Amino acid sequence: MATKHRITGVAATAAAALALTACGGDAEPGQAADDGEPAGEITVITQRTDIVDTVFQDYKAQFEELYPDVTVTFEALTDYEGEIAVRMNTADYGDVLLIPTSVTKDQYATFFEPLGGVDELGETYRLVEEAAYEDEVYGVSITVNTQGLVYNKKVWESAGITDLPTTPDEFLDDLQAVADHTDAVPYYTNYADGWPLSQWDGNRGAMGDPEYQNTHVAHSDTPWADDQWHGISDGLLYDVVAAGLSENDPTTTNWEESKTLLGSGQVATMLLGSWAITQMQQAAEDAGGSADDIGYMPFPHQVDGTFHAQVAGDYKNAINVNSDNKAAARAWIDWFAAESGYAYDEGGISPLLDGPTPETLGDFDAAEVEYVEMTPAPAGQEAYETDVVNAAEIDLYGNIYRQKLVDIARGAADGDKESYFADLNQRWADARATVGE
Known part of the structure; x- marks a missing residue:
């Protein structure tokens, strides 16, 4: 199970948002998360089906020892986005949950308890603006990820590659060397599961500009131009597949199997968030290799000779506005961020400003990668890009249009890049004209 899933398309996003608008919280004013001592039973809903019965049980024991008047129960959802959207049409969606991507910022107050102001929480936590609306913060990241490509170092070394690629063309040359000199599949798309293709959108920070998404993506009529981010990133994905450097039949890929394939060296490279590093290291050890076989490289694009990588919060822990035990729910959120060790153990950057840096990002340190925190949309523009996405019917954060991209590149659909x-x-420009500035 991946740490992070997104819903699969604009239609799903729009439908979920439409459905969610109809329901709302009925909590009484004054039932704040900081009222009273933590006590009572809370249900924590998670997407981590793989560790809910192991690691999360350790969290439960530690938390309940610190807060003996609180009892924690977990619910793990396999299709988190789809299942939680249905649950949120009622008041019964746990006490602590992960803010789903289908909920827009202007809906936060309808479903979630405010945790405090941006300035206040920003003294403790990273990237609080990501889950804020009108200066109120509604969620705290479970971990902070950066973006790049996880790869099997032994395979790349066997192909004779000694330097990190700094351009898309160099990356393609390196994948070709893997194809020519090893038996590994150079790149694995994870097409069939779909959601891994959404990871390509998370690398905007590679452009080195914190304002990029506010000045170029939503406010450009040509995001897929050669010199713009989606033209560069989606163009690279297209070229990888068109050159025959990915798996033979993308319709048969499998996420869980892909970890074993990369860990054992049968696959060389996958574009995934840094959350995936520890999972691939474990897969390498399970295959008889070493965690040191797994490397993490920045996206092959430099600005003024420097690699840049976007950092962004993962799912955000939030409190159900209808919860009867908000003080206990708030205690869980703060404890999870500060004491559980989840972010570090998962190879992520701590949500705490003074939290530890994971050893898994040592490769980025060696490559002198500069981290970029993207500037949030200005006030009044928070939903603008989402509005354009929905009007264009291009699931920019999902996998449907990228699956079509792969299909065209491999000759299974009409057209070319x-x-x-x-x-x-054209669809994007028409949508912008409809939405307006």
Whole structure:
């Protein structure tokens, strides 16, 4: 199970948002998360089906020892986005849950308890603006991820590659060397599961500009131009597949199997968030290798000779506005961020400003990667990009349009890169005209 899933398309996002608008919280004013001592029973809903019966039980024991008047129960959802959206049409969606991507910022107060102001929480936690609306923060990241490519170092070394690729063309040359000199699949798309393709959108920080998404993506009529981020990133994905450097039949890929394939060296490279590093290291050890076989490289694009990588919060822990035990729920959120060790153990950056840096990002340190925190949209523009996404019917944060990209690149659908990008640009421009500035 991955640490992070997104819903699979704009249609799903729009439908969920539409459905969620109809329901709301009925909590009484004054029932704040800091009222009273933590006590009572709380249900914590998680997407981590793989560790809910092991690691999370250790969390439960530690937390309940610190707060003996609180009892914690977990619910793990396999299809987190889909299942939680249905639950949120009632008041019964746990006490602590992860803010789903289908909920827009202007809906936060309807479903979640405010945790405090941006300035206040910003003294303790990273990236609080990501879960804030009108200066109120509604969630705290479970971990902070950066973005890049996880790869099997032994395979790349066997292909004779000694330096990190600094451009998309160099990356393609390196994958070709893997194909020519090893038996490994150079790149694995994870097409069939779908959600891994959404990871490609999380690398905007590679452009080195914290304002990029506010000045270029939503406010450009041509995001798929050659010199713009989606043209560069989606263009690279297209070229990888078109050159025959990915798996033979993407419709048969499997996420869980892919970890074993990369860990054992049967696959060389996958683009995934840093959350995936520890899972791949474990897979390498399970295959008889070493965690040291797994490396993490920045996206092959430099600005002024420097690699940049976006940092962003993962799912955000939030409190159900209808919870009867908000003080206990708030205690869990703060404890999870500060004491559980989840972020560090998962190879993530701590949500705490003074939290530890994971050893798993040593490769980024060696490559002198500069981290970029993207500037939030300005006030009044928080939902603008989402509005354009929905109007264009391009699931920018999902996998459907990228699956079509892969299909075109492998000859399973009509068109080519130029015609597909022209279509995407036209739909995007038309959507911007509909939404307005």
